[in-house]
Amino acid sequence: MHLGKKKAFIFIAIACVCAGVFFALKTSNNTVKISYDPNDGSSKTTTKTVYSKQGQTVQDLLKNNGYSVDKDLYYYSTSLADQASKIHNVRIVKKANGVITIGDKKIRYSSVQKTISDLLDEKNIKINKDDIVTPGTSTLLTSKIKNINVVRVTKAQVASSEDIPYQTEVVADSNVTQGSSKVEQSGQNGQKTVVSEAVYHNGVLVSEKVKSTSVKTEPVKMKVSLNPSDIAANTSSRGSTSSISSVDSSNASSTSSSQASTSTDSAGKSTAATIGDNTSKSKGVAEIKDDSKSATVKDTTQKSETSTKAPDSSNTSNNQAASSASESSNNASMTETSKKSDENSNTSEKSDSSTITKTSTVNIPFKTCNVYVSNLAKGTTQITTQGVNGEKTVTTEMTYKDGNLVSQKEISSTITKQPVTQVVAVGTKEEQTTTQSTDSNQSGTTATSASTSSSSASAPSSSSGNTQSSLSQYVSQTKNVTYNHKTENISASDFDFLCAVVSQEDNSGYEGALAVISCIMNRADSGKWGGSTAVSVVKAEGQFSAYGDGNYTKYLNGKSSAAVQAAVKDCVYGGVRNHSYYSFQAKAKTTKSVKIGGNYYQ
Structure with missing residues (x-):
């Protein structure tokens, strides 16, 4: 009995030891599932099952199994300091x-x-x-x-005042001397308030859209009386026709005539008004060119052919045959006559001729009428009525012989659209300016002299060359004006270009326009803004949005206001400026920005 108890005790002891060993092994080899997400949008997550060791941390477990440990680059679902034996899942995501x-x-x-x-x-x-x-x-x-x-996108409502250009009404008055004009009523620009929505991207203006326009003051028409002959010089009767005779190269003459009307051009040389004719004189034979820019040509081809076979002189019998003629839809006939004879030598001579009728649409250049007015500064010009080309339909008959053009004649010419005369107001008002002489370094004395200038303050033209003009009437009414700055002599086209750019940047009036051109000239003086001249600075890449986006073109060809033209002349030719800044924006960028006209400068 005693021996049996002893054996039982030994058996129980062994079983306990085995159970303890099994439990120890189980707890020390904990399985951990590790998943890794590269977070690259592919949704490809990799998983791996590993065994942790007793006392091992999650960080040690990951390193031992080839995983990077960097909290700045990866996200871990559990703390890296936790005991791996207590963790069953670890998720890693790349940040x-x-x-x-x-x-x-x-x-x-x-x-x-x-x-x-x-x-x-x-x-x-x-x-x-x-x-x-x-x-x-x-x-x-x-x-x-x-x-x-x-x-950051912000929007703002911006209200500005703009001029409404006046129109010119030309009336016929036989009491006015031919070649001159009479101003019955001076023109006056109106005023309108334009409300625009300005869009800014991070504080920078990117677009501006007009939301509403209200007229504050209606413009007053300029009324000018001209002699009826001067008005007739620019127009001709609607539906008129003209004829031109031509002679072919074989010296066979052909003539054609049709109802014609003539127009008289009067080129009166007067200090009051001049009428310029942009048309060229036509020659005896009109040559029609198919030019898509100036004329649209429609062919209504009608051919007339003649075929002749000359008989041999030894043959005394002649056979003659005549063919019938048919009338085409545009009243042009085609007739064919053939003469045949028997020839012993079986030889023949043949000549072909054809007539083609062409109809084309041709521009009628408009004329320009300069009206001299006393309410504009001398040399200042302003287009009060924009000229528009007219159109006429010309029908021409062209004769070919053996494939060569031998003659052509104009059958008819019908005006389908009357041209509109361009009226340009030219200022005659004299301006008085006072100039002061500077200190002389050689004499060491200071002399101040006041002089009155009555010279013309006109912008340079291609024919007159570049000259420095006298200052306009606006200078004395403008704040912070300084004198004797660097000037430039530029061509008429460059002057028109600068006026157009300035108009687009600030068309609020003389002060605002002078501020823009002053900024341009300041940059030219600096030489660090893409050029050393006003034009080169404006055309430099990324300098002025008016040039970059091309919106300035609507002010070309003299469409800038008189105030803008005066500002550009005063600054470029007269050395006048109203600030020393190098940049501006439509909206204040800092509290130090200074508003001049419609822009903020700094």
């Missing part, structure tokens, strides 16, 4: 790392947020409804995205 740009501000990020919208919320970045986020806020945030751009 998205990059930069968020908001205007001049840059914010770095390292995140595992699901979308860009979630990331912006995480960074406490509020997005307004008009703001532009690239990539879009609903885009999944992956490790491939390195840059996120946020554009």
